[in-house]
Amino acid sequence: MTTAHNRVAVLHGVNFDILDRRDPEVYGGLSLRELETNIEHWAREQGLATIFFQTNSEGEFVEYLHRLPELADDAIVNAGAWSHYSRAIADALDVAGLPAVEVHLSDVESREEWRRLSVFDGLVLAKICGKGPDGYSEALDLLATELGTSAA
Ligand code: DQA
Numbered sequence: 763m764t765t766a767h768n769r770v771a772v773l774h775g776v777n778f779d780i781l782d783r784r785d786p787e788v789y790g791g792l793s794l795r796e797l798e799t800n801i802e803h804w805a806r807e808q809g810l811a812t813i814f815f816q817t818n819s820e821g822e823f824v825e826y827l828h829r830l831p832e833l834a835d836d837a838i839v840n841a842g843a844w845s846h847y848s849r850a851i852a853d854a855l856d857v858a859g860l861p862a863v864e865v866h867l868s869d870v871e872s873r874e875e876w877r878r879l880s881v882f883d884g885l886v887l888a889k890i891c892g893k894g895p896d897g898y899s900e901a902l903d904l905l906a907t908e909l910g911t912s913a914a
Contacts, residue, residue, distance in 0.1 A: 771834035
């Protein structure tokens, strides 16, 4: 059920449309559709309604963030490689002003040095990484508590 203040936008950035073609050792081998199906299921358990967005275009990602306050109450953002260098996306998330959680499937802290930096530092409620799809479940738990829809 969609009630006021329970809409979570789940945003995926560059290369997530081909998630199932990326290194399964790092990303688990599942498709974006499978990942989104899991997320939708977990969200429903928490009384949250999801909307999904993915693009390989940085400009489209920024424009979606511009519209975000009309579309959702909270956000989960996995911007892929943009997370490490796109100040434009960080500025747009800042303007959107919604509570957001940053998620990465892989453990960006223990991979290459450049993946440690996140442009979302200081803008998000939490950064969850290295937990695979379960990281999204954790992010939803956090947002459900934040939005007060939590079943717990
Ligand atoms: C990623 C981590 C990023 O460093 C990488 O560029 C991705 C995926 C993740 O979910 O682990 O595209 O965001």
